[in-house]
Amino acid sequence: MKLTLKIWRQKNAADKGQIVDYPIDGVSPDMSFLEMLDVLNEQLINRGEDPVAFDHDCREGICGMCSLFINGEAHGPDRGVTTCQLHMRMFKDGDTIFIEPFRAKAFPVIKDLVVDRSSFDRIQHAGGFISINTSGRTIDANTIPIPKHDADRAFDAATCIGCGACVASCKNSSAMLFVSAKVSQFALLPQGKVEATDRVLNMVNQMDAEGFGNCTNTGACEVECPKGISLENIARMNREYLSASIK
Amino acid sequence: MAKSALLKSSLAKKYWMALTGLFLCLFLVGHLAGNLQLLTPDNALNFNKYALFMTTNPAVKVLSYLTYASIIFHAIDGAMLTYQNAKARPVKYAKNNAAANSAWSSRNMGVLGTVILVFIVTHMITFWAPMHFDKNMPLQTQTITMNGQPSEYYLTTDGSYLPKQQVDQKVIYIKNRTEFYNAQANVKIKEGYKDLYKITVAFFKDAKYGLVYTLLYVLSMAVLAFHLHHGFASAFQSLGANNPKYNGLIKGFGKGFAIIVPLLFAIIPLYLHFILKA
Ligand code: HEM
Ligand code: SF4
Ligand code: FES
Numbered sequence: 001m002k003l004t005l006k007i008w009r010q011k012n013a014a015d016k017g018q019i020v021d022y023p024i025d026g027v028s029p030d031m032s033f034l035e036m037l038d039v040l041n042e043q044l045i046n047r048g049e050d051p052v053a054f055d056h057d058c059r060e061g062i063c064g065m066c067s068l069f070i071n072g073e074a075h076g077p078d079r080g081v082t083t084c085q086l087h088m089r090m091f092k093d094g095d096t097i098f099i100e101p102f103r104a105k106a107f108p109v110i111k112d113l114v115v116d117r118s119s120f121d122r123i124q125h126a127g128g129f130i131s132i133n134t135s136g137r138t139i140d141a142n143t144i145p146i147p148k149h150d151a152d153r154a155f156d157a158a159t160c161i162g163c164g165a166c167v168a169s170c171k172n173s174s175a176m177l178f179v180s181a182k183v184s185q186f187a188l189l190p191q192g193k194v195e196a197t198d199r200v201l202n203m204v205n206q207m208d209a210e211g212f213g214n215c216t217n218t219g220a221c222e223v224e225c226p227k228g229i230s231l232e233n234i235a236r237m238n239r240e241y242l243s244a245s246i247k
Numbered sequence: 248m249a250k251s252a253l254l255k256s257s258l259a260k261k262y263w264m265a266l267t268g269l270f271l272c273l274f275l276v277g278h279l280a281g282n283l284q285l286l287t288p289d290n291a292l293n294f295n296k297y298a299l300f301m302t303t304n305p306a307v308k309v310l311s312y313l314t315y316a317s318i319i320f321h322a323i324d325g326a327m328l329t330y331q332n333a334k335a336r337p338v339k340y341a342k343n344n345a346a347a348n349s350a351w352s353s354r355n356m357g358v359l360g361t362v363i364l365v366f367i368v369t370h371m372i373t374f375w376a377p378m379h380f381d382k383n384m385p386l387q388t389q390t391i392t393m394n395g396q397p398s399e400y401y402l403t404t405d406g407s408y409l410p411k412q413q414v415d416q417k418v419i420y421i422k423n424r425t426e427f428y429n430a431q432a433n434v435k436i437k438e439g440y441k442d443l444y445k446i447t448v449a450f451f452k453d454a455k456y457g458l459v460y461t462l463l464y465v466l467s468m469a470v471l472a473f474h475l476h477h478g479f480a481s482a483f484q485s486l487g488a489n490n491p492k493y494n495g496l497i498k499g500f501g502k503g504f505a506i507i508v509p510l511l512f513a514i515i516p517l518y519l520h521f522i523l524k525a
Binding site for chain 1: 485487
């Protein structure tokens with residue numbers, strides 16, 4: 001396949017950056033999107049140019065490190081996959097492909113396509129945990145009976161890999177889907193109930209402080225989320241927050 | 248711990264948006280029921296009775312103040328949300344395929360809302376302000392022909408008729424815009440109806456601008472339809488009501504509401520302009 005890539009190049013956080021065109025030939029439809037970028041980078045290195053910086057780690061859809069806004073959609077046009085799982089067969093010979101970083105005030109660009117998503121970490125630190133005593137005599141979690149239905153929904157919420165596609169897709173750069181998944185995975189379980197009030201207040205506080213936008217229920221996040229995290233989680237967080245605020 | 252104020256946080260803004268939005272949906276139903284009087288056989292009297300009821304009934308007064316407050320709060324809150332949301336992405340995408348993941352109306356609530364606000368303000372200047380403040384607001388009259396002699400009568404709130412002649416001859420005078428007083432005894436005898444019907448019909452039948460007003464009204468209702476198309480179900484989500492069992496019902500009802508209510512509103516000026524005989 002022969003493609004024209006329009007890639008966002010930005011030297012560093014202070015640089016203004018711009019879209020640069022890169023023609024590329026010989027792309028196999030069986031390649032993953034990141035392999036295609038590897039090929040491009042090899043060519044750039046051979047030509048003595050600066051390779052395109054992009055984030056990746058596991059390359060199997062579990063770490064949440066890869067990002068990229070491809071042809072106007074987070075993780076590209078396919079559904080339920082991360083960029084590392086996206087195949088070039090989703091594109092046609094001769095296509096022009098825009099490749100941009102995830103954009104949000106709370107996700108500043110570090111270089112090219114690499115953005116700083118540590119705002120997610122800070123939200124997580126603000127309450128995305130349960131405090132347990134680990135000084136021996138810990139109770140096996142499996143001894144606490146949990147209805148299967150709740151366990152399943154908590155697990156579904158816990159499959160969020162923190163990639164930030166929800167923020168990138170949202171017209172408001174809202175982090176509600178991510179935060180609500182992290183709130184829900186605990187709120188649904190008995191172990192999480194103890195700190196539920198502070199958790200939701202602190203996490204939402206931190207979310208606002210990071211400069212994410214306000215949710216307007218467009219539902220773009222749910223469509224683009226590689227893990228199929230449901231809007232039900234946002235509604236659950238809205239309920240949790242309401243009851244926590246009036247407590 | 249910071250108990251987030253029920254005003255400031257991103258979520259709290261959403262609760263207020265949803266509560267005021269849903270209250271305005273209720274207001275729409277009430278307002279529509281009144282406007283539909285314009286389509287009834289005895290339209291002028293029914294409509295003016297409704298207008299009187301709306302401006303005097305104490306319960307309605309409370310509701311109307313709630314409505315004003317809701318509109319103001321909803322608009323300010325909406326403007327703040329829209330402004331903050333625009334700021335949350337300082338550098339825009341070169342290519343954004345938003346149509347792949349969200350509905351047009353959901354992405355344009357701010358613009359749609361602004362058009363509705365402009366509509367509400369003009370609407371209030373045209374109909375609400377004269378009703379409340381215009382000293383020269385006409386009172387409803389009716390021409391009755393007896394023995395081949397047509398003469399004009401004021402309709403009064405107790406269902407009787409008062410010859411206009413008596414006012415012209417100063418036997419009766421009008422005080423406080425609607426009250427008929429016996430000139431000799433200086434006592435109030437009857438009360439008339441402010442003729443909002445006349446103003447409404449004249450507005451939409453205006454020789455020069457009637458068609459423009461009618462079309463602008465219909466256009467505004469289309470904008471309202473899009474606002475509600477997203478807004479109705481969205482309000483439930485904001486308030487935390489999302490249960491796969493009921494989502495279909497809420498969404499379905501919302502879509503129906505978003506079409507039927509603005510459509511019925513829009514039919515009225517169309518009827519007045521195109522069908523009603525002058
Ligand atoms: C009769 C008039 C109106 C009705 C019935 C109405 C109804 C609604 C409803 C039900 C929502 C959804 C709330 C939510 O998602 O939680 C909404 C959202 C919104 N409204 Fe209105 N609205 C009206 C007028 C206005 C006006 C005058 C503005 C002014 C500027 C406005 C601006 C907005 C904005 C920006 C949103 C989006 C906020 C969001 O989705 O979170 N609306 N409206
Ligand atoms: S909710 Fe989905 S899109 Fe958002 S961070 Fe988690 S996995 Fe990524
Ligand atoms: S690189 Fe780990 S999810 Fe894509």
